[in-house]
Amino acid sequence: MFLNHVSSKISSYCHDALPPEEAARVSAHLEQCQRCRRRHAKTASIVELLGYLERIRAPVLLWDDIEMRRRRPAPLPVPETSTSAWLLRRRGPIAAVAALLVAMAALETLRVTNESPGGAGIFDELDLGAYLHPVQAASPAASYRALARAAPGFDSRERDDPLLASGLRSVPDASPLPGYHLQAQHIGSVGAHRVVQLIYGNGSEAFSVFVAPASVRFRFGSQSAFDTVVQGIRCVKVDCPMQQTYAFHEGNYQWVLVSKSLDQARAAIVMRYFIATHQREVDNDARQTRIFVR
Amino acid sequence: MFRAETGPTFESRQGEGCKGGREEEFRTLFEAYKDRVFSLAFHFTGDTPLALDITQEVFLKVLSGIGEFRGQSQFTTWLYRIAVNVCMDEFRRRRRFVPLAQATNRHLTSLGRPQEEALVRRQVRQAVQAAVVRLTPKLRFTVILRYVDGLSYEEIAAALGCSPSAVAARLNRSHRILARQLATLRRSTD
Numbered sequence: 292m293f294l295n296h297v298s299s300k301i302s303s304y305c306h307d308a309l310p311p312e313e314a315a316r317v318s319a320h321l322e323q324c325q326r327c328r329r330r331h332a333k334t335a336s337i338v339e340l341l342g343y344l345e346r347i348r349a350p351v352l353l354w355d356d357i358e359m360r361r362r363r364p365a366p367l368p369v370p371e372t373s374t375s376a377w378l379l380r381r382r383g384p385i386a387a388v389a390a391l392l393v394a395m396a397a398l399e400t401l402r403v404t405n406e407s408p409g410g411a412g413i414f415d416e417l418d419l420g421a422y423l424h425p426v427q428a429a430s431p432a433a434s435y436r437a438l439a440r441a442a443p444g445f446d447s448r449e450r451d452d453p454l455l456a457s458g459l460r461s462v463p464d465a466s467p468l469p470g471y472h473l474q475a476q477h478i479g480s481v482g483a484h485r486v487v488q489l490i491y492g493n494g495s496e497a498f499s500v501f502v503a504p505a506s507v508r509f510r511f512g513s514q515s516a517f518d519t520v521v522q523g524i525r526c527v528k529v530d531c532p533m534q535q536t537y538a539f540h541e542g543n544y545q546w547v548l549v550s551k552s553l554d555q556a557r558a559a560i561v562m563r564y565f566i567a568t569h570q571r572e573v574d575n576d577a578r579q580t581r582i583f584v585r
Numbered sequence: 586m587f588r589a590e591t592g593p594t595f596e597s598r599q600g601e602g603c604k605g606g607r608e609e610e611f612r613t614l615f616e617a618y619k620d621r622v623f624s625l626a627f628h629f630t631g632d633t634p635l636a637l638d639i640t641q642e643v644f645l646k647v648l649s650g651i652g653e654f655r656g657q658s659q660f661t662t663w664l665y666r667i668a669v670n671v672c673m674d675e676f677r678r679r680r681r682f683v684p685l686a687q688a689t690n691r692h693l694t695s696l697g698r699p700q701e702e703a704l705v706r707r708q709v710r711q712a713v714q715a716a717v718v719r720l721t722p723k724l725r726f727t728v729i730l731r732y733v734d735g736l737s738y739e740e741i742a743a744a745l746g747c748s749p750s751a752v753a754a755r756l757n758r759s760h761r762i763l764a765r766q767l768a769t770l771r772r773s774t775d
Contacts, residue, residue: 292739297606298757299754299757300753302753302756302757302760303738303753303756303757305754306731306738308737308738308753316744333760333764334764335759336764337760337763337764338760338765339711340713340763340767340770341728341731341763342732343709343710343713344628344710344714344717344728344729344732344733345622345624345710345733346621346624346733346734347623347624347627348619348620348623348626349594349620349622349637350623350637351641352617353623353637353641354612354615354619354642356637356641357615357641357644357645360641360680361648363646385637439659508658541634541640542637543634543637543638543641544633567713585668
């Protein structure tokens with residue numbers, strides 16, 4: 292009797308997207324066919340559940356992020372197709388271009404190093420070596436002073452300076468760690484970007500957090516760095532036993548945490564704090580507590 | 586359900602303004618469509634920072650490619666095609682997206698009080714979002730364009746470059762899959 296089940300039409304039927312005569316046929320079939328009726332009930336409940344999906348408002352600062360990306364220099368052109376056959380046919384020219392690019396990159400690195408030793412260079416690169424070096428072998432008291440000062444090239448601004456004038460839209464009121472307070476904020480320029488240094492202290496220990504757009508590259512003086520995972524957070528650790536310095540990122544922002552005495556557990560708390568601050572903002576939190584650098 | 590609030594006149598005016606390189610016109614266009622693009626990216630990826638990156642990329646592509654927009658299709662159709670392509674590029678790059686963190690398909694109990702009802706609604710929404718993120722990309726786009734943007738089968742077909750009957754088949758298949766995935770939820774909200 293029911294050779295022509297209507298299961299393939301049920302979604303369209305629920306959406307009222309069938310021509311009238313087709314809808315009438317489905318309706319008549321449903322009255323007689325228990326199997327299709329069950330299917331219709333299931334689909335109707337799913338349609339109702341999918342009604343919970345809603346349009347989400349984009350974060351208000353999205354335009355600023357787009358403007359920031361528009362101001363970046365255009366990347367080198369990349370071939371449109373990338374199949375293995377294409378690569379295989381052109382492996383000779385590609386190898387030559389790659390060698391040329393490597394040579395150019397090496398030349399550029401030398402040029403940056405020569406033009407701006409130890410400081411904020413061109414090409415959106417920031418070398419924290421001059422800031423990190425004194426921290427390495429310092430005593431606890433000396434390291435507190437070393438960490439609490441502005442990094443070379445950064446303007447010194449007191450905490451009470453107007454936030455907008457410093458390029459910092461807002462700073463979270465709460466501290467990343469219990470007992471620590473925001474003591475100072477300093478501003479540095481790296482290419483077209485601003486980098487903010489926040490200093491937190493508890494009277495005997497201090498740590499710095501540098502906040503920068505993702506397009507800024509950090510260097511750490513003579514120290515090398517390696518990828519690692521600290522309590523579930525993917526980050527880069529500066530390879531120095533005398534300090535705890537981690538670079539980590541989220542979306543279009545990145546942070547570098549410089550400390551002398553924070554163990555991994557407390558470093559992870561600080562990292563999570565800044566990542567969560569960023570996520571809270573992009574999740575349309577009305578409090579707008581994101582640190583914004585421009 | 587949300588329907589397009591901007592007609593062809595607005596679209597063509599915006600498109601022409603952007604072609605002329607006027608900053609303000611692009612800003613107006615951005616404001617008109619940013620939520621639409623961000624929502625599509627968010628529901629596709631289930632990841633807010635990634636959705637932000639995708640949204641930025643879409644509008645940068647719109648800005649750089651507005652000269653190629655011929656006006657033969659609706660601006661929104663062109664915009665959706667760019668958004669879908671950027672989402673797919675990101676999908677191929679990452680192969681999979683991290684599902685929504687807190688979304689679980691668990692049994693929900695409504696206790697009737699307003700805050701608790703709001704909490705249950707939020708949990709249901711998160712569970713539905715998480716289930717949608719697990720669909721294949723083709724099914725996912727179809728569901729998002731239908732249920733988040735309220736597009737007709739024809740509009741979805743134009744945006745995805747397929748026929749309306751393919752849209753109907755994809756929605757039918759999506760409903761079957763989601764019915765299995767959200768079985769517990771269906772029972773608890775009945």
